[in-house]
Amino acid sequence: MTGTDTDYRERLAAEAKRVRDSGDLGRSEPLIRLFDFLVERSLDGRIPREIEIAQDVFDKTHDFDGMLDASVRVYIHRLRRKLAEHYARAPGDPDWISIPLGEYRVVLASPPAADEAVEQPEPPVAPPKRRVNRIWLALLALALVNALAWIVYVDRSSGDDGAVRSNLWRPIADNKRPTLVVLGDYYIFGDAADGIVVSRLMRDFAINSREELDRYLMLNPDKVGSYVDVNLHYLPVSVGRGLRSLLPIVNAATNASGERPGVETMSDMKPEIFKAANVVYLGFLSGLGALQDPLFRASGFKVGDNFDELIDKATGRRFKSDWGVVADGKVPQRDYGYIASMLGPTGNRILIIAGTRDPAVAQMAEIAADQEQLKAIDAKSGGGAFEALFEVRTLGNLNLGSSLVLARPIRAESIWQPERPSGAGNSSHPAN
DSSP: OOHHHHHHHHHHHHHHHHHHHHTTTOSOHHHHHHHHHHHHHHHTTOOOOHHHHHHHHHOOOTTOOTTTBOHHHHHHHHHHHHHHHHHHHOTTOSOEEEOOTTOSOOEEEOOOOTTSOOOOOOOOOOOOSSBOOOOOHHHHHHHHHHHHHHHHHHHSOOOOHHHHTSTTTHHHHHHOOOEEEEEOOEEEEEEOTTSSBOOEEEOBTTBOSHHHHHHHHHHOGGGBTTEEEEEEEEOOHHHHHHHHHHHHHHHHHTGGGTSOOEEEEGGGOOTTHHHHSEEEEEEEGGGOGGGHHHHHHHSSEEEOSSTTEEEETTTOOEEEOGGGGGGGTOOOOEEEEEEEEEEOTTSOEEEEEEESSHHHHHHHHHHTTOHHHHHHHHHHHOSSSEEEEEEEEEETTEEEEEEEEEEEEOOOSSOSSOOOOTTOSOTTSOOO
């Protein structure tokens, strides 16, 4: 270790002690534990992973899933704000501790120049009954994804004409209806254990809107005051990558309609849109929203124990992604992607470009714009409604490639009405 390294470590340790002793971090034990943990790891030259912080600082179990529990990111956000407020009160300190965006470590930084404006903390006000920390990253991400989508839309050339003539895109090109790209987003709500401050964001697949949260609270009154609506949704990171691949081909397929395709989130979709327009869904299988029931009525698959698993209805064969191994500290190497074309309720066309997790979503978006890959699907699926399943090779969140598992026709009729229970109907007209 060089003298420079030793000096830096000593300065970091000394500044961390000054910050802690100042009391500006507040009395939140989890926040202080997080600060001490990051300082310790940074002094050792190690950057911890999110799951390591969750287990060592917040006592989470081995099955912690950062997609469903945003505790670590919420506390990192709070700690970053506490540090900013501390140095706003002491602008003359020679060394400032900061947390780089997107990283789980602390570093020493120089204070801003004297002529730079220093943001002052807002004056204290009487706290409301329930205070929500400013967790706006999800909203910012959504805005950035939409901005990215339209930048790509304008700047990139039209998609491959050969791909437009495939069984996937030809129905959209031929029916000349308006087309909407729908992104599978997720509703998240806050957990305010003390009834005042939201300490973490939560995702529950059974709670997909404010109204569903209200219904849940009616059935679980012990959670009233703890589970709170914070008006937030988030998008998987693969959606942005997928849009980059998809928008040129969507643009090319919709030229005949004379209308520019729109981009919308599933949570903002109105039911009547599924009747009036063509829809191109992009996202996780778990984010299908109102499309989930009709799709799986048409499909030869059903969902397994969770949305990481599909089961063939006819054979019972299971297709399960590797994401369950993350809890054991292993790197996922297999995911499953899904592409389908189904008939809408008024003759419109609904395309599903989805996956169990991020790598598969990104891979399916690439395949949906690739003429040769679409030809392989066409050869097995026929010319009508169809589905195709791909096994995707992954390295964590990175998609490395894929192989077509199957492609086949799917049911096209009577998928938009709930199926009748067995034995229902007029007994004088038995099914043949």
